[in-house]
Amino acid sequence: MEYFLEQVINGLQLGLVYALIALGYTMVYGIVRLINFAHGEVFMVGAFVGYFGFTNWNMPWPLAILVAMIICACLGMTIERLAYRPLRYAPRIMALIAAIGVSFFIAHFCSLKFMFGPNYRVVQRPFEEVYWSIGGVTISNIQLLIFVTVVIMLLGLQYLVYRTRLGAAMRTLSYDHDTARLMGVNVDRTISLTFGIGAALAAVGGVLYAIAYPQIFTFMGIMPGLKAFTAAVLGGIGLIPGAMLGALIMGQAEVMTAAFISSQLRDMIAFSILILVLLIKPTGILGKTQPEKV
Amino acid sequence: MVRVSKWVALLTVILFSLSIIAGCGGGGTPAPTAPVEEIKIGLIAPLTGDVKTFGESVKNAFELAIEESGHKVGDFNIKYVIADDRNVATEAVNVADKLITQDKVSAIVGSVTSSCTIPISEVAQAAGVVVISPTATNPKVTVDGGKRKDYIFRACFIDPFQGTVAARFALDELGAKTAAVLFDQGNDYTIGLKDYFKEAFVAGGGQVVAEEAYAKTDTDFSAVLTRIAQLKPDVLFLPDYYQKVSLIGKQARDKGITATFLGGDGWDSPEIDWTAMDGGYFTNHYSPEDPRPEVKEWVDKYTAKYGQTPDALATLAYDATKLLLAAIEKAGSKDPAAIRDAMASIEGFQAVSGSISFDENGNPIKSAVILQIKDGAQKFVTIVNP
Numbered sequence: 001m002e003y004f005l006e007q008v009i010n011g012l013q014l015g016l017v018y019a020l021i022a023l024g025y026t027m028v029y030g031i032v033r034l035i036n037f038a039h040g041e042v043f044m045v046g047a048f049v050g051y052f053g054f055t056n057w058n059m060p061w062p063l064a065i066l067v068a069m070i071i072c073a074c075l076g077m078t079i080e081r082l083a084y085r086p087l088r089y090a091p092r093i094m095a096l097i098a099a100i101g102v103s104f105f106i107a108h109f110c111s112l113k114f115m116f117g118p119n120y121r122v123v124q125r126p127f128e129e130v131y132w133s134i135g136g137v138t139i140s141n142i143q144l145l146i147f148v149t150v151v152i153m154l155l156g157l158q159y160l161v162y163r164t165r166l167g168a169a170m171r172t173l174s175y176d177h178d179t180a181r182l183m184g185v186n187v188d189r190t191i192s193l194t195f196g197i198g199a200a201l202a203a204v205g206g207v208l209y210a211i212a213y214p215q216i217f218t219f220m221g222i223m224p225g226l227k228a229f230t231a232a233v234l235g236g237i238g239l240i241p242g243a244m245l246g247a248l249i250m251g252q253a254e255v256m257t258a259a260f261i262s263s264q265l266r267d268m269i270a271f272s273i274l275i276l277v278l279l280i281k282p283t284g285i286l287g288k289t290q291p292e293k294v
Numbered sequence: 295m296v297r298v299s300k301w302v303a304l305l306t307v308i309l310f311s312l313s314i315i316a317g318c319g320g321g322g323t324p325a326p327t328a329p330v331e332e333i334k335i336g337l338i339a340p341l342t343g344d345v346k347t348f349g350e351s352v353k354n355a356f357e358l359a360i361e362e363s364g365h366k367v368g369d370f371n372i373k374y375v376i377a378d379d380r381n382v383a384t385e386a387v388n389v390a391d392k393l394i395t396q397d398k399v400s401a402i403v404g405s406v407t408s409s410c411t412i413p414i415s416e417v418a419q420a421a422g423v424v425v426i427s428p429t430a431t432n433p434k435v436t437v438d439g440g441k442r443k444d445y446i447f448r449a450c451f452i453d454p455f456q457g458t459v460a461a462r463f464a465l466d467e468l469g470a471k472t473a474a475v476l477f478d479q480g481n482d483y484t485i486g487l488k489d490y491f492k493e494a495f496v497a498g499g500g501q502v503v504a505e506e507a508y509a510k511t512d513t514d515f516s517a518v519l520t521r522i523a524q525l526k527p528d529v530l531f532l533p534d535y536y537q538k539v540s541l542i543g544k545q546a547r548d549k550g551i552t553a554t555f556l557g558g559d560g561w562d563s564p565e566i567d568w569t570a571m572d573g574g575y576f577t578n579h580y581s582p583e584d585p586r587p588e589v590k591e592w593v594d595k596y597t598a599k600y601g602q603t604p605d606a607l608a609t610l611a612y613d614a615t616k617l618l619l620a621a622i623e624k625a626g627s628k629d630p631a632a633i634r635d636a637m638a639s640i641e642g643f644q645a646v647s648g649s650i651s652f653d654e655n656g657n658p659i660k661s662a663v664i665l666q667i668k669d670g671a672q673k674f675v676t677i678v679n680p
Contacts (some may be wrong), residue, residue: 003520006520010517011517013516014516119343119344120344122540122565122567131548138550140548209513213513213545215537215541254517255517257517258506258517258521259518259521263506263507263518264507
């Protein structure tokens with residue numbers, strides 16, 4: 001039983017990190033109907049900036065996270081401005097292909113010597129690890145930190161979307177761009193801010209990931225990015241609670257497969273769940289079937 | 295009509311340009327009669343990426359060996375080309391292709407890891423270029439499916455020997471009864487080492503309680519390590535390179551695993567996590583604490599030039615380069631086939647890592663050492679003969 005609970009916590013830790021990335025995917029998709037494949041790379045940049053923050057620049061780690069968030073938000077908005085805005089009224093497949101291009105560009109650009117370099121870096125944790133044993137189940141302060149951060153982010157995001165003017169603008173946009181513009185919503189600015197917020201969340205995810213699994217390199221964004229994207233689709237892309245649920249399922253599926261079946265099957269089973277859900281309910285677990293808009 | 299004339303025009307242009315090229319070829323630029331002939335040697339190593347310290351050591355030692363020769367071997371001036379494979383197999387093939395077709399090298403020293411050297415060996419064997427890998431320990435480097443790739447050699451022992459030595463050491467010296475193994479399912483080096491360790495460990499009466507695979511991109515090992523923590527094995531065998539091993543070792547200690555860590559020559563790097571891996575043992579090719587005079591001379595020489603003690607990778611790269619130069623001198627030719635024959639016939643070559651004679655598969659017969667990670671340094675434990 002303790003063993004099972006401990007594995008549940010392992011899965012929760014992984015799932016919550018995926019959730020931070022998945023939230024960004026889902027927000028951007030919900031508003032501009034674009035899968036921002038460069039999101040995994042923003043996550044990577046976040047991890048590196050956080051690492052530089054608390055190792056090279058001697059910042060306290062909360063400040064390092066903040067700096068990573070600001071830099072990534074700028075990066076997210078720049079990507080939107082340069083790569084997606086010119087394609088906004090082009091066929092959607094163009095923007096998708098541009099997104100894949102941007103993703104590879106950033107990963108390879110960052111692996112150049114004058115940027116982060118192609119080497120693996122070991123991350124020295126900025127604080128001591130502490131372990132608590134509760135009824136035979138071990139929990140670390142890192143796991144607690146991830147949990148608390150994700151809950152704060154999720155609540156903050158819900159507040160932003162449902163209680164603020166920006167949130168109202170975002171929700172309006174998600175229905176119809178043209179009508180939103182007629183209602184006085186600044187479309188470009190809202191989309192830009194959405195990218196910024198999504199990127200800032202990915203940055204938090206990156207720094208926490210680097211603290212939890214202390215090794216980073218410039219191609220680290222690809223797999224977690226893909227998994228988080230899968231999680232967003234699994235939960236119902238475009239929905240914030242959906243991204244959260246999908247990420248938790250992905251995390252548990254991976255860990256439980258490795259714990260009880262075989263570590264060789266972990267990715268295969270995780271992705272099989274995705275295919276199964278899409279076959280049964282193509283809009284994702286929490287997705288509603290919408291009539292096609294004309 | 296317009297369309298047809300366009301095609302005719304295009305055809306004319308093509309034919310015309312072809313004739314120019316052909317004209318150039320036939321026109322006969324005078325063949326340069328170089329006063330001294332030049333032999334080109336390539337070096338392929340991971341100078342960046344997840345095992346960059348391996349590449350740096352190999353490059354340092356390679357350059358030192360060439361420098362010592364005065365950039366000359368026999369009647370030839372040596373010219374060398376260095377290529378980075380980033381420890382990515384596809385990249386290794388690309389750079390090997392470039393060295394062979396564009397730079398027209400006669401021989402290649404490299405690469406460092408088995409997963410890069412195996413594809414390189416295929417390319418080089420097909421093109422008929424001699425390759426000597428300093429450090430690739432997988433058997434498939436020189437032999438595949440029972441077929442000897444006769445242009446390919448190496449300066450190190452192979453994984454069956456290394457895996458067996460590690461298993462014997464665990465059983466006899468550590469008194470281990472149970473072992474857990476984690477390995478990278480996409481890496482020839484770690485798979486090979488895992489298989490041979492397992493075979494010898496079970497044959498010696500031990501029990502392998504867990505055998506878990508991961509992918510190169512994995513960073514989360516919590517599920518598997520939580521399971522292994524329950525099984526309480528005596529040793530945890532981690533046959534991977536220093537980066538991954540450090541990450542796994544750290545998480546294993548986080549999960550409360552107290553087993554002794556055990557590994558192979560992939561651990562030999564100053565960038566290993568010294569704290570997490572403290573107390574662990576690994577098999578290696580040489581120890582700088584070996585009392586033989588040639589080892590001392592080599593350590594002094596290397597330290598004087600690069601300011602650090604040479605690791606096994608540097609030592610093997612130095613030996614491999616020296617072996618290659620000796621073979622070229624013996625062959626007296628830059629024809630790869632002649633170099634190959636000279637190399638195969640080398641016997642009792644006095645290298646820093648021991649006396650080298652090749653067996654029929656291009657593998658040297660030599661001993662292994664066991665080192666321990668202790669208090670931030672590598673401590674010499676014992677020598678094991680084949």
